[in-house]
Amino acid sequence: MRKTRRLAAAAAILSLATLAAACGGASTKVGAGGPAVSGKPLRGGVVTVAEVGASPNFIFPYAPSTNSDGYNVNLTMGLWPFLVYAGDGAKSIVNPQESLFSSLTYSHHDSVITMVLKPWKWSDGVPITSRDFTFVYNLLKVNYANWIDYTQGLFPTDVTKVVTPNAHTVVIDLNRSYNPTFYTDDVLSEIALIPQHAWDKTSLTGKVGNYDETKAGAKAVYAFLQKQGGLMGTFDTNPLWKVVDGPWKLQTFNSNGYYAWVPNKSYSGPDKPILSKAIWTPFTTDTAEMNTLRSNTSISLGNLPLNDVHQVGALEAEGYTVSDLPTAGVAEIVPNLYNPTNGPMLRQLYIRQVLEYLIDRPQLVSKVYAGYADPGNGPVPVLYGQQWDSPQEKAGGPYPYSPAKAIALLKAHGWKVAPNGVSTCQHAGTSAGDCGAGVSAGEPLEFQLLYTSGITSFDQQNAAIQSTEAAAGVKIVLKPEPFNTIVATTAYCNAKTHPVSTCSWQLQDYGYNPYTLDPSGAGQFNTGGYGNYGGYSNAEENKLIDATEYGSSSSAFFAYENYTAEQLPYLWLPNASNLFVFKKNLAGITPWNPFSGTLNPEVWYYTKPGS
Amino acid sequence: MTWYLVRRVGQAVAVVIGVMILTFILLHLEPGSTAKAVLGLKATPARVAIFDDTYGLNKPLYAQFLLYMKQLFQGNLGISYQLQQPVATLIAQRLPRDALLIGLSTLLALIVGLPTGIYQAVHHNQPVDDLTAGTWFTLYSAPDFLEAFLLIALLCVQLHIFQPNFPGGITSVGGVLADWRALVLPVFVLSINSVAGFSQYVRSTAIQALASDYIRVARAKGLPARLVLTRHVLRNSLLPVITLLGLSLPGIVAGAVIAESVFNFPGMGLLIWQSALNHDFPVMLGATLIIGIATVTGNLLADIAYGIMDPRIRHG
Numbered sequence: 053m054r055k056t057r058r059l060a061a062a063a064a065i066l067s068l069a070t071l072a073a074a075c076g077g078a079s080t081k082v083g084a085g086g087p088a089v090s091g092k093p094l095r096g097g098v099v100t101v102a103e104v105g106a107s108p109n110f111i112f113p114y115a116p117s118t119n120s121d122g123y124n125v126n127l128t129m130g131l132w133p134f135l136v137y138a139g140d141g142a143k144s145i146v147n148p149q150e151s152l153f154s155s156l157t158y159s160h161h162d163s164v165i166t167m168v169l170k171p172w173k174w175s176d177g178v179p180i181t182s183r184d185f186t187f188v189y190n191l192l193k194v195n196y197a198n199w200i201d202y203t204q205g206l207f208p209t210d211v212t213k214v215v216t217p218n219a220h221t222v223v224i225d226l227n228r229s230y231n232p233t234f235y236t237d238d239v240l241s242e243i244a245l246i247p248q249h250a251w252d253k254t255s256l257t258g259k260v261g262n263y264d265e266t267k268a269g270a271k272a273v274y275a276f277l278q279k280q281g282g283l284m285g286t287f288d289t290n291p292l293w294k295v296v297d298g299p300w301k302l303q304t305f306n307s308n309g310y311y312a313w314v315p316n317k318s319y320s321g322p323d324k325p326i327l328s329k330a331i332w333t334p335f336t337t338d339t340a341e342m343n344t345l346r347s348n349t350s351i352s353l354g355n356l357p358l359n360d361v362h363q364v365g366a367l368e369a370e371g372y373t374v375s376d377l378p379t380a381g382v383a384e385i386v387p388n389l390y391n392p393t394n395g396p397m398l399r400q401l402y403i404r405q406v407l408e409y410l411i412d413r414p415q416l417v418s419k420v421y422a423g424y425a426d427p428g429n430g431p432v433p434v435l436y437g438q439q440w441d442s443p444q445e446k447a448g449g450p451y452p453y454s455p456a457k458a459i460a461l462l463k464a465h466g467w468k469v470a471p472n473g474v475s476t477c478q479h480a481g482t483s484a485g486d487c488g489a490g491v492s493a494g495e496p497l498e499f500q501l502l503y504t505s506g507i508t509s510f511d512q513q514n515a516a517i518q519s520t521e522a523a524a525g526v527k528i529v530l531k532p533e534p535f536n537t538i539v540a541t542t543a544y545c546n547a548k549t550h551p552v553s554t555c556s557w558q559l560q561d562y563g564y565n566p567y568t569l570d571p572s573g574a575g576q577f578n579t580g581g582y583g584n585y586g587g588y589s590n591a592e593e594n595k596l597i598d599a600t601e602y603g604s605s606s607s608a609f610f611a612y613e614n615y616t617a618e619q620l621p622y623l624w625l626p627n628a629s630n631l632f633v634f635k636k637n638l639a640g641i642t643p644w645n646p647f648s649g650t651l652n653p654e655v656w657y658y659t660k661p662g663s
Numbered sequence: 664m665t666w667y668l669v670r671r672v673g674q675a676v677a678v679v680i681g682v683m684i685l686t687f688i689l690l691h692l693e694p695g696s697t698a699k700a701v702l703g704l705k706a707t708p709a710r711v712a713i714f715d716d717t718y719g720l721n722k723p724l725y726a727q728f729l730l731y732m733k734q735l736f737q738g739n740l741g742i743s744y745q746l747q748q749p750v751a752t753l754i755a756q757r758l759p760r761d762a763l764l765i766g767l768s769t770l771l772a773l774i775v776g777l778p779t780g781i782y783q784a785v786h787h788n789q790p791v792d793d794l795t796a797g798t799w800f801t802l803y804s805a806p807d808f809l810e811a812f813l814l815i816a817l818l819c820v821q822l823h824i825f826q827p828n829f830p831g832g833i834t835s836v837g838g839v840l841a842d843w844r845a846l847v848l849p850v851f852v853l854s855i856n857s858v859a860g861f862s863q864y865v866r867s868t869a870i871q872a873l874a875s876d877y878i879r880v881a882r883a884k885g886l887p888a889r890l891v892l893t894r895h896v897l898r899n900s901l902l903p904v905i906t907l908l909g910l911s912l913p914g915i916v917a918g919a920v921i922a923e924s925v926f927n928f929p930g931m932g933l934l935i936w937q938s939a940l941n942h943d944f945p946v947m948l949g950a951t952l953i954i955g956i957a958t959v960t961g962n963l964l965a966d967i968a969y970g971i972m973d974p975r976i977r978h979g
Contacts, residue, residue, distance in 0.1 A: 109747045117710045118717050119747060120701045197709060204707070282747055307748065307756065308929055310831040333831030340927035343827035347819040350830065536941050539703055540695025554695070582707060 093657040096328040099638065101651065102344070102354035104335045107309025111293055111302075112281025113244040114192065114274075115200040119282075126332070128244070129650045130300035130313055131293070133321075135167075135185075136241040138569040139647030144436045146236060146569070149322045152180065152245060152297075158232040162604060165224040165235070172320030174247050175296045180320075182216035187248035189214050190264035195274040203575065203582075207239050231608075234601050237570035250295040251277060287311075299325050299654040309334035313653070326640075326657040345633060346370065352638055353651075356631040359508045361422045373636050376424045376629040377644040378435035380571070383428055383564040384622030385501065385517075390545040390587040391558045394499060396490025398558070398586075402461050403488075403497075404620040408451040409458035410521045417626045420512045425626040430617030432571045433627060435646055440571055442610040442617075450618045455523040462524060467497065474498055475525030498527040502542070503561040505532035509628065514561065528559075538562050546580075546587035560586075564627050569647050572600040573612055577621045588621035671966065675959035682955040683735075683948065687728050690944050700942035701744045718744065731948065740952070741945030745938065750949035753934060758916065758953070759836045761930040765915040768850045769908070772857030779858070780865025781892055781900065787870050796863070803859035811852045811925045818848065828927035849926045853919055857911075864903040872899045901972060909965025916957040917950070 108127035110119050137150035157166045172180045192199055192208040202209075213225040226235075253260050254272045263269030280292055287293060287305035294301065299321060300313035311332050315325040333350070335341040338357040345354055346363070348370040356367070356374060364374050387398040387407075397403050417425045426433040429449030432440050444450060462469050466479025466486045475497040477487040487495070503514050511532065518528040533541075539562070543554035565576065565583050576583040578597045579590075596615050599608035617624070634641055640656040698714040699706045706714075715721040719730055734741060740750035779799070783792045802810070819827040829845045832838075839846060872878060873896060881891050918932025931950065938946035 117713045118702075118744075120703060120745060121747070122703075198713065200710075204709075284748060304832075306832060306834050307752075308831065308834055310834075331832075334929070335828070335831070336927050336929050336933055337924045339925055340828050343815050343819065343925070344927070347815075347823065347827050349819075349826050349828075534940050536700040537695065539706075540693075540697065540700035540942060 092660045093326050093639070094660050095326055095657075097326075097658040098329040098331060099327050099352040099653055099656060100331045100333055100350055101653070102335050102341045102351045103309065103332050104338050104341050104355060107334050108311075109284060110281050111287045111305075112277045113246060114188075114195075114278070115281070116198050116278050117200055117202075119200055126650045127302075127305075127311060129298065129648070130330075130654070131296040131298045131302060131316075132244040132246060133298045134241050135243045135245060136236055137648065138237065138241045139645040141645060142435070142643040144440060144569060144571075144647055146241075156236060156240075158230075158235075162229040162232055162235075163226045165222075165226070165240075167222045167224070169220045169222070170320070171220065172297060173318060174250070175294070175301060175316050175318045176247075176250070177318060178247070178249050179219070180245060180247075180297055181219040182222045183219070184245045184248050185222045186214055186216060187252060187264050188243060188246055190270050191274045191277075194267050194270045198274075198278070201242050207243065228602065229604075230602055231600060231604055234570050234572055234574070238568050238572070238574070241569055245297065247295045247297070251292055256280070256291070299323060300330065303329070315654075323652075323654045325654045327653060330653040330656075345372065348372075353632060353634040353641070356633050358421060358424065358628055358631060361424070361631065367633050371636050372633040373638075374631060374633050375642055375644070376631050378426060378433065378629045378646050379564065379566075379627050380433065380435065380568075380646045381564045381566040381627060382431055382433065382571075382622070383426075383625040383627035385559050385561045385625060386586045386622055387559055387620075388545050388555065388557050388586045390547060390549070390555060392556065394495075394558055395545075395587075396488070397495070397497070398499075400465075400488040400491070401619065402465050404623065405451060406458045406461050406524060407499075407521065407526065408620055408623050409454045409461070410524055410526060411517055411623065411625065412453040412520045413624070413626050414453065415520075416513055416516060420509050420516065421626060421628050424629040424631055426629070428624045428626040430613060430624055431573060431577070431622075432613050433567075436571055440609065440613075442613045444614045445617060449624065450614075451620075451624075453520070455520070458524040458526075462497075467525075470525040472522050473525050474527045496527065497525060498529065499558045500529045500531055501559040501561060502531045502533060502538055502557050504535045504538060504563060506534065510561070513625070535562060542585070544585040544587075546589065559623075561625070568649075570600075572609070573597045573616055574601045577616055584621065586621065588619075590619060590621075593619060593621070668967075671963050675956075675963060678959050679952065679955040683732075683952060684728070686948060686951040687731065688724075690947055691724055691727070693942065695942070697744070697942045697944065714744075718742075735952075740949040743938070743943055743946045745941045745943045745946075750945045753946065754931070754949055754953060756834065757918070757930045757934055760839055760928070761918045761932070762915055763836050763839060764846070764849055764922070764928065764930065765853060765911075765919060767846070768853035769857060769911060769915070771850060771854040772861055773904070775854070776858040776861030777865055777897070777901075777904070780862040781869050781897060783862065783866040784869030784873060784896070784900075785892070787866070792866075796866075799859035799862055802855045805855075807852050807856060808921045808925055810855060811848065811922065814848050814852065815925070831927070845926070849919075849922045849928060853922055860907060861904055864907065865900045868900040868903055869896050872896045898972065902969065905965050905968045905972060909961040909968075912961030912964070913954050913957040916954050 106123040106126065108124045109121045110124045111127060113128045113132050115124055133150065133152070135152050137147040139145070140147040152169055152172065153167050154170045155168045158164070159166065169180060169182060174180060189208055189211065196202045196208055210227050211224055212227050215223045217223065248264070249260060252262060252264055252273060254263060254276045263273050280290060283290070284305065284307040288302050296316055299316055299319045301316045302311060303314045304312040313330045314328065341351070341354050342357070342360055342363065344351055345367060367374065387404060389395050389399045391398065413428050417423060417427055426435060427448070430445045432445055434441055434446065459469050462475060464485065465488065466477060467475050468478045469475045477491050477493055477495045479486045480491060480493040481487070482489050501514060504510055514530055518530055521528050538560065541554060542557045542560060543549065545555035549555060574597055575581045577588060578584065578594045593615065596608070596612040599605060600612050637659050638656060639659050645652060696711065697720055698711040702710055702714060719727055722730070731741070742748065743750055743753060746753060779795060783795050786792045815827045818824045825847055826845050827848070829839065830842060833842055878891060878895055881895055916931060917935065918930040920932030920936050922928060923930045923933045934946060935950045938950070
């Protein structure tokens with residue numbers, strides 16, 4: 053779960069919500085996963101998908117480190133799908149039919165992977181071979197620092213050798229043992245094969261060679277492909293990008309983010325597109341998109357902002373169906389354990405427990421998100437299902453809303469509780485009944501909550517939290533700021549860095565962290581992890597995370613999950629789903645796949661009237 | 664006149680350079696890491712280092728400014744951090760469409776506002792004057808986004824007469840004109856506020872003009888009322904409008920963020936706003952440069968037009 057595959061949260065955050073109407077207060081879900089549309093498929097037809105603030109700007113599947121656009125995968129995945137296809141409908145499993153491998157075997161204590169590729173072909177008729185994998189590996193081996201999705205210590209720097217015994221077999225030697233599920237779901241699911249026979253060159257007019265086999269050559273090819281990959285004016289005309297192995301080919305691309313896919317008639321996979329074209333049309337704001345939906349003019353499928361959930365009835369009258377796509381990720385308030393003022397308080401587990409006990413998550417789901425949200429019981433969303441959700445999380449998590457328990461905890465630790473006022477530490481010290489290390493007598497239980505401005509549901513959520521926290525005398529001061537300002541002015545804070553000014557934040561809610569197929573805590577909650585910017589560091593946590601990443605015990609995941617839920621490196625919050633509206637005669641959309649990282653129009657189709 | 668023009672152009676260049684320096688400094692005084700703002704919370708130190716190196720953000724401020732000015736004199740406005748495209752391209756894509764949208768709305772406002780102002784002046788202090796002024800002030804007071812929503816609800820959602828948005832596939836001015844039905848509402852909404860301004864300025868000056876001696880002389884000489892109004896009153900009443908038009912030039916360049924948001928018309932307004940949110944300095948600087956040039960050009964043109972419209976005003 054290391055990669056920001058599709059920044060839906062960021063889109064919501066960055067979208068212009070200025071004119072959004074307030075949530076109508078509905079508490080009943082309109083659809084759960086979306087109603088299935090039955091009917092005979094109608095071959096052909098054009099689908100137009102509205103995208104708000106989600107325009108891609110790079111087409112080469114390996115974008116540079118300086119690229120910040122989380123939506124490029126929306127453009128590229130239909131053209132060059134990942135080696136491992138994440139999600140099978142709504143199930144959190146690898147989709148064996150859509151994946152490029154026919155078998156994936158781990159051996160030598162899970163440190164050697166033998167992968168056999170399916171006998172599929174590129175769109176120009178050339179077979180996909182193991183040479184295409186070595187092409188990717190050779191390029192990334194010397195250019196990984198300039199690959200946006202590189203994670204420290206993982207592919208390709210954890211690979212010691214790649215050999216190709218035949219045209220369809222790849223043997224990858226890793227520098228250590230990995231949990232096969234982790235490596236398949238989280239690492240190989242990030243790698244797209246690219247056509248060596250067409251792209252191994254250093255200029256558009258140059259001949260294809262084996263340049264990638266030398267360090268200098270690999271650097272030159274990678275630089276060339278990255279340069280071409282950023283030329284938005286030529287995305288739809290550059291001969292490089294005409295060679296694909298996905299179900300779609302790019303027909304049109306405008307630099308404003310409008311693009312159209314047409315079926316790749318040579319696609320070897322099982323789900324050959326039924327539609328004749330898929331158009332992705334950009335919208336400046338949710339408001340503009342909603343106006344168009346209400347006018348029933350041109351959109352086949354679009355996103356419905358939660359703030360507009362009260363418009364469901366009107367949209368259904370216009371011929372649309374509403375359905376929710378759960379978000380694969382975790383929403384949270386991050387406590388800064390090294391804030392100079394109240395970091396010592398936040399380092400006390402009981403304080404974090406108090407804070408969590410006072411968040412009425414079921415009420416937030418019901419009132420703020422109109423039922424369209426994961427309950428946020430812990431580090432793993434319930435959408436991940438049986439395989440990943442521990443009984444503890446399914447039962448509501450370790451800290452269900454309970455002001456009484458919060459008050460009892462505070463009193464047990466030497467606090468004078470002042471409901472609807474500000475509780476204060478009475479017994480400073482480190483003994484059992486004291487406030488804890490670093491907390492002085494008379495210190496108020498007060499925190500500033502920095503959160504992303506401009507989103508009505510965020511305002512409502514944090515106002516509700518402010519209100520429920522007050523029940524035990526926890527004073528929350530709300531400070532909304534633009535997302536980018538929060539990102540730019542707050543830093544990773546830990547025992548070493550906390551004196552810097554950018555560690556002055558106390559609690560932070562910027563949105564959610566997206567997950568990939570294996571929702572492990574690697575990189576998230578371990579010491580120094582990229583998502584661990586509140587400085588949480590716990591040897592037991594590290595051990596449990598390592599067990600999910602490197603071990604093979606089937607019980608390791610639940611152990612990690614339960615421990616993390618209890619330790620509260622984050623304060624868990626409900627995570628809003630994405631609501632979509634689509635034409636009633638458009639089928640194949642549900643069940644949604646929350647794990648593939650993009651929409652999958654290759655399985656969509658219109659139904660015959662009356663069928 | 665020539666010396667006057669040379670002096671004004673020189674002043675304009677100095678103003679634009681001053682604005683650039685000020686903007687550059689202010690942007691770089693903004694707290695926080697630009698690389699982090701652009702790359703997001705998951706910006707690792709390695710990625711931040713590559714970003715800073717790529718865009719020269721690890722150099723001293725003066726070195727960054729000199730580099731920027733060097734690029735500028737080579738006609739290079741830089742690359743957008745966020746959109747990863749040349750700033751000149753981004754502006755070139757949006758500016759003509761904004762010029763069309765806001766230009767048409769200004770034209771419509773003039774076509775309606777000038778005769779309305781003259782009509783009100785002729786009938787000043789009569790019920791029709793009060794009614795007209797009241798109507799325009801009411802529309803002027805209403806937020807443009809509210810007017811936009813009401814018109815969309817009526818004409819697009821209920822009656823399906825117009826489309827509420829610009830189709831995403833349209834990128835050129837020709838495309839915008841070809842899809843003229845999508846242009847009607849934004850032009851109309853943008854013109855509403857301007858009509859009130861133009862008509863009331865013209866009304867005030869026209870009332871003064873109508874009471875002046877030369878108008879009495881013209882009437883006494885038997886000049887028909889229509890000619891009195893068009894030859895004398897209108898011409899003199901246009902002077903404040905010239906100022907307004909000169910001041911509206913930077914507005915054309917800066918776009919109309921509300922109309923662009925509501926009508927899905929990606930123009931300069933949204934580009935500037937989003938670049939401000941995203942710490943996208945090259946775009947901010949490029950936009951500031953263009954707006955600065957438009958501001959001094961608008962003022963210069965207004966001054967020259969004053970001289971042409973009113974021979975009493977002499978430059979030199």
